Amino acid sequence: MSAPTAFRRRYGASPLHLLLVLASFALAVYAGLRLFQGDTVGVAVWFVGAALLHDLVLLPLYSLTDRAVQGLFPQGPSDGRLAPRVSVNYVRVPAFVSGVLLLVWWPLVFRQVAHYTAATALPADGFLARWLLITAALFAASAVVLVVRAWRWSRAQRQARNATK
Template structure:
């Protein structure tokens, strides 16, 4: 047994389940979250609490079931049967998940401007708020297009050895037929 495997850090890792650096980073993140919470609640405490509870309820009661059903439908659409193995997610579905997630985050960040509800944007920035919907739609279309191209290339590369083997079998059968004639 080496000296490093039996030192105090190894004993801490066995007892805690991770390295001391992990504990330090977790404590630092909690401290940062606590600081942000204290700063946030210095203003309208009731309004922030209502917004936080409303956001949690909206996510848990509306959005989570919605994107769970959508994900399950995408899996059925791409493969025709549900994944009963409980294994890793199907790679084809990920080519829908990633652009959907990025597009959703962009919508979440810019929804007032996309839906033209950001009245103060022009006053604060002296920039026009027009065109956010068109740009978001173009970015979303570009993300799905890039994902479709990547999926096509990956599928083509994965199936290439199978096509080569099928061609070799066809040539061997053709040669066998010519040899028997």
């Protein structure tokens, strides 16, 4: 057995994968060390606060929201005669992307950055409207995909009924 094959059997992936994982860990350690050179206590408080906010507030909130959406779209078995099951992912995906955009741009969306105009010479207004338009477009695109898939399913069902007659 060759050395790369033995390595792959033991590690589960190629040596290149291990090299990339180690490089990403090295980069994360470097970034962490650079981050902690400034305000170590402030950074630690921010990390702990972010973890607590996520675990105690956000996780229960989006879990309850996900359960509510699942209740709106029951996932019963589709036997071919009933309409296709509607996946909750048609709501999850646009909501997730919209949430990530809001997480990244929230200071501008909620006008919490007074120095933005001074630093960029661009107006700070309009970000809320743009985020809302992007969110609406994401949900609209998801709805279009759902409608197209339902239409294709119903067309296939009609063709199957006509073929059996």
